Amino acid sequence: MRERTEWLVELGSNENPYGPSPAARAAVLDALHGMHRYPDPRGTRLKHALAALHGVEPACILLGNGSHELLMQFAQAFAGAGDDVVYPRYGFAVFALATQAAGANARVAPALPVESAMPLGHDGDALLAAITPATRLLYIANPNNPTGTWIDAATLQRFVAAVPPEVIVVVDEAYAELADAPDYRSALALTAAHGNLVVTRTFSKAYALAGLRCGYAIAASGFVAVMERLRESFNVNSAALAACEAALGDAAHLEWSRARNAEQRTVLGDALSRRGLRVLPSQTNFLLVGLGERAPAIEAHLLQRDVVLRPMGGYGLHGWTRITVGSADENRRLLAALDEVLA
Numbered sequence: 335m336r337e338r339t340e341w342l343v344e345l346g347s348n349e350n351p352y353g354p355s356p357a358a359r360a361a362v363l364d365a366l367h368g369m370h371r372y373p374d375p376r377g378t379r380l381k382h383a384l385a386a387l388h389g390v391e392p393a394c395i396l397l398g399n400g401s402h403e404l405l406m407q408f409a410q411a412f413a414g415a416g417d418d419v420v421y422p423r424y425g426f427a428v429f430a431l432a433t434q435a436a437g438a439n440a441r442v443a444p445a446l447p448v449e450s451a452m453p454l455g456h457d458g459d460a461l462l463a464a465i466t467p468a469t470r471l472l473y474i475a476n477p478n479n480p481t482g483t484w485i486d487a488a489t490l491q492r493f494v495a496a497v498p499p500e501v502i503v504v505v506d507e508a509y510a511e512l513a514d515a516p517d518y519r520s521a522l523a524l525t526a527a528h529g530n531l532v533v534t535r536t537f538s539k540a541y542a543l544a545g546l547r548c549g550y551a552i553a554a555s556g557f558v559a560v561m562e563r564l565r566e567s568f569n570v571n572s573a574a575l576a577a578c579e580a581a582l583g584d585a586a587h588l589e590w591s592r593a594r595n596a597e598q599r600t601v602l603g604d605a606l607s608r609r610g611l612r613v614l615p616s617q618t619n620f621l622l623v624g625l626g627e628r629a630p631a632i633e634a635h636l637l638q639r640d641v642v643l644r645p646m647g648g649y650g651l652h653g654w655t656r657i658t659v660g661s662a663d664e665n666r667r668l669l670a671a672l673d674e675v676l677a
Contacts, residue, residue, distance in 0.1 A: 343667045345658040346644040348479070348620050350542035352594055352661065354577065355587040358543060361580035365573045373572040380575050383582045384550060388522055393555040396562065399569045401508055401534040401549030402428055404561075405473070408532065409436040411564050412502055413470040420464045421473040422456045424481055424649055426506055429473040441466065445481075453614050454622070454651070455483030458493040465501060472497060475506040476521065477513055480649055480656045482616030487519035494524050494531055502557075504532045508549075511540035511588065512595055513617035522552055529554045537574075539619060540588060540595075541581045546574035595619050599659045605669055606657075609676065620658045622646070629653050632675050639671040 381392040398404035409432035413419050417438045421429035423445045433440045443460040446452050456474055465472065477484040485493070490505075497503050505521040521533050532553040538544035548570050551558070581588070603613045603621055612624030625632050633643050633655055644656040660668065 355584035357580040358577040361576040365576040413438040452483040477617040486517035509618040548574040
């Protein structure tokens with residue numbers, strides 16, 4: 335029997351290997367003293383901290399049990415039987431789940447070809463062409479999961495302006511804090527001019543608070559007011575509220591974590607490319623890697639060596655796998671195990 339390694343290399347869930355801010359850890363411990371009390375149902379302190387960070391009014395912020403909850407609720411609130419929801423092929427899996435849960439019709443826009451500058455990324459023209467008079471919602475992710483690709487600032491601005499005002503545009507920016515491409519811009523700057531635009535963010539990725547489940551949306555105050563009446567009470571717990579507020583106050587830790595991710599994203603991408611593998615451009619903390627017909631066998635062999643990747647067959651991306659950018663040690667473990675398999 336093969337000897338087990340000391341620790342699992344979990345590179346399938348896009349978690350942050352560096353952990354949260356020490357201030358966030360301390361805030362969680364302090365919050366435990368009040369665990370006999372219900373959390374603030376409005377998340378007042380966290381909303382004000384987010385409002386100050388993004389230059390918006392607190393009334394424009396909606397908190398959720400992760401951005402996952404919010405993405406699901408938008409479809410359930412604004413779409414139903416007979417309505418259309420548009421989203422891109424190879425977009426975030428929750429877009430399809432939200433549409434199905436609402437009982438709406440899915441209109442899936444083709445992705446860009448693999449030979450394009452943004453291989454398998456969002457095709458803005460195809461998304462616009464998929465809109466019908468019955469369309470109520472349109473979902474995109476920027477940067478996108480699972481491809482890692484992104485929409486440049488000028489294209490995003492033109493795209494949002496071209497969507498009919500009666501269609502709610504949801505831009506999921508779960509990985510926005512990790513993006514450093516010169517042509518990337520958040521859609522947050524566009525919300526003031528477009529009342530139908532909603533931007534979602536999460537504390538799970540760059541802030542490394544995935545276990546506490548907290549995300550938020552920024553949108554017109556009228557949209558947020560509707561969702562506040564529909565959301566679950568106490569949907570964000572006390573520890574999460576405290577940790578997220580503290581994390582926002584530690585910009586130095588966020589920048590340190592971002593820099594480590596960018597460094598290792600380049601190192602890992604180059605190492606995989608040198609092994610003859612196709613690596614798509616990424617502005618996230620993961621890489622989409624082409625393994626070809628060998629993908630299932632390679633993934634299985636790596637799992638036997640305690641290295642976990644994310645197979646992409648469920649997305650229809652057969653022959654591709656998604657690899658989280660781990661720490662330097664984790665990436666070395668991955669590459670060593672991969673070399674054994676490829677040999």
